[in-house]
Amino acid sequence: MSVVRTVLLASLACLSAGAASAQEFAFLAAPQTDLNRMYRVDRETGEVGSCQYAVKEGAVGVTLCFPAGEGAGPQEPGVYDLAATNHAKEAGVFRVDRRTGRMSVCYVLGEQVVCTPMAR
Template sequence: MRLFGCAAFLSTALALAGLPSSVLAASYDFVPAPQTDLNRIYRIDRVTGEVSSCQYGLQEGTIGVTLCFSPGEGAGAQQPGEYGLVASRHEREGGVFRVNYRTGDMSICYVFDERVVCTPQARPSSAASTMAPSASTPGVSPGTGASPQRP
């Protein structure tokens, strides 16, 4: 009972301070890459949509290291929203989908050149989402239908 009282007090204090009670909620979600032989986890900031990633790496003479990849092109903070990550069921896919639950926008995020990069956000109902990728999309050649290259 005492813990409940503390939580209620904190929630009331936040409301009086003008802060939303969602401050108490977790700000990140974590999703593993679907690739079955890759030990990579993606992290997303649920409000800003910023995506980063970490994985285990071998290092001689140690128990190993945590290799982390910071946000690169397209993976930084987006317009405030309600973001999440969704992994496909494709067993060789190293990336994940970033989704905005409020707008329906989606993009694909993956590790490229030691950074997490994400394609531009699109909606499935948008005509632009069916067009070939632009030359500025990392690892994708326009018009070839090629998949992003993953390390």
């Protein structure tokens, strides 16, 4: 009986560890009204990426994704989120650290997402 209990407790510990290390993301559409772009941020690291739909002849289309570039990579650990302005022609979003109040502006430049330095 104690072997079964030990195996059960070990299994529960593994499940808990796996859940704790799972990444959590926040998503937000760009406020620009004629752009079908979504941004994502890793809530712990602050890394930002973006994807959008593109028409592809002879197919249903394709999802274009832009990886993190200059300034959009992992930051100091925090509690990150995305916020948009109400500006109808703004293609970028704000990356905010809810723990410190610091923020930066992120947008697609060329083939990657770039962000300004974090500031307060």
